[in-house]
Amino acid sequence: MTTHEELLARLNADLPPTGILLGAEILELDPAGRVRMSFVATPAFCNPNGTVQGGIVAAMLDDAAEMACVADAGKRIFVATIEMKVSFLLPAKAGKLYAEGRVIKRGRMIAFLEADLFDGEGALLARMTSTAAPRAF
Template sequence: MADLRLDGNDAGVATPPNYPHAIDIFRRLDGLEALGMMQRGEVPVTNITRWMNFSLETVERGHVVFGMVPHEELYNLIGSVHGGIITTLMDNALGCSVQSLLPAGQVATTMDLHTRFHRPVTAATGKVFADARVVHAGRRTATSEAHLVDANGTVYATGTSTLMILVDQPNR
C-alpha cells in the first residue's frame, strides 16, 4: 500500500505520482477502510474535500462527519455561506456515509439530494459539522440523512440523499 501514501509534505497535499484518484483507492479497499485511511492522512482525501478545505472528522460504519470552518470568501450576496457550499459539504458526508458500507470495487453516486436551510451560517458561527447516517442500504440504492450543526449542536441545515450503488468497471 506504499503507493497510496501521501508524500509527507507539511501542507497535507500529495503530489504526483503519489496522488491517486479516489476511485483507485475504492477499487482496492472497502469504503470503511479507505475513508479511515483518508481521515488519518494515510491516503489523500478526495479532490473536492481538499479543494473545499473540508475536514473528515468521524468515520464509522454507516456514519460520517465532515467539518468546515466558514469564512467570508464563501459568502453569497446576502452575507452568509453560499447554499451550494453547504450542500456540497452535506453531499460529501451523505455519500461517504454510504461508501463506508461498501466493499472494495463498489462506489456510491448521488441520484437525488435535498438540502433544507434552517438558519444562516457565517464566520461567527464557527466550525460546522455535516453529520450523516445511512437510513437504508440495499443492493442498488441507499438513503442517508444529515444534519449540519455547530459545536453546540444548533442545527443550521438538514439534508437527505438517495445514492446509486455501482460496481466499478476499471476500464471505463
C-alpha cells in the same frame, strides 16, 4: 479486512477534490454507516449577506452522506447522488462547520442517505435527504 482506523485514515488521505476545497476532515467513522466530519467555510463561500451560499452547504451535506455510504460499504466505492433535498434551518456563517452523515438503507443499486450540518455551538443549520447509486470504483 480493513480495520476501522485504517478506513478512517484512508478516507481522510484520499478525499475527493470537493472535500479538499471545502476543508473537509472525517472526525469519526462508524462502519454501520455513520460519519462525523468538519468543514472550513471560508469567506469566499459567502453570499453578499455574509452567510454561506446554499450550494456550498448542500455540497458539505452531500459529502458527509456519501462518506457514510462508503463507511457502510467498507470498501472503495463511488456514490453518485441521484436526487437530494436540503432544508435550510439557520444561516451558516464562515468558520468551522460540522456534519453528520448516515445511511438509512443501502441496497445493491440504491442507497437512502441523510446528513445534518451544525455550527460550532451545535445549532442545527441544515438537513439533507438523498437517494444515491453506490458503484464499484
